[in-house]
Amino acid sequence: MEDFMDKSNVVVLQGHLTNVTRIGEKMVLFGFEGVSSYGKLIINGLTFVGVYEEMVTAKDNAEEVRLIGSLRTYKNKRSGQFEIQIEATDVDYMDYSTPQGF
Incomplete structure (x- = not known):
């Protein structure tokens, strides 16, 4: 895992992928659900195609994942509203085969 503690605007989210869609040659759009201190967290995401197969497998197997990236805003073309996305x-x-913290 890369050293992400030195970067600004870094977020780590833990939860499950709800959809994974490859867009063109390089990008993957995905849906993500997790739980925060405020309740259920639903967010859209964007990443590079290098993890596409692993993301589809995690979604199909309902495996929990941890996403590391940065938050950004974008304008939803359909609704015209600004939304937050994780890159x-x-x-x-x-x-979970290894006890946590070891």
């Missing part, structure tokens, strides 16, 4: 730079698959 994921890394997708970390949770390994």
Whole structure:
């Protein structure tokens, strides 16, 4: 995992992928659901195609993932409203075979 602690606007989200769609040669759009201190978190995301197969497998198997990236705003062309999206730079698959913290 890259050293993300030195970057500004870094966010780490833990949850499940709800949809994964490859867009063209380089990009993947995805839906993500997690739980925050405020309740259910639903967010759209964008990442590079290098993790497409792993994301589809995680979605199909309902595996929990950790997304690392930065938040950005974009204007939804259909609604005309500004929305928040995570631009994921890394997708970390949770390994529960090892006790947490070890």
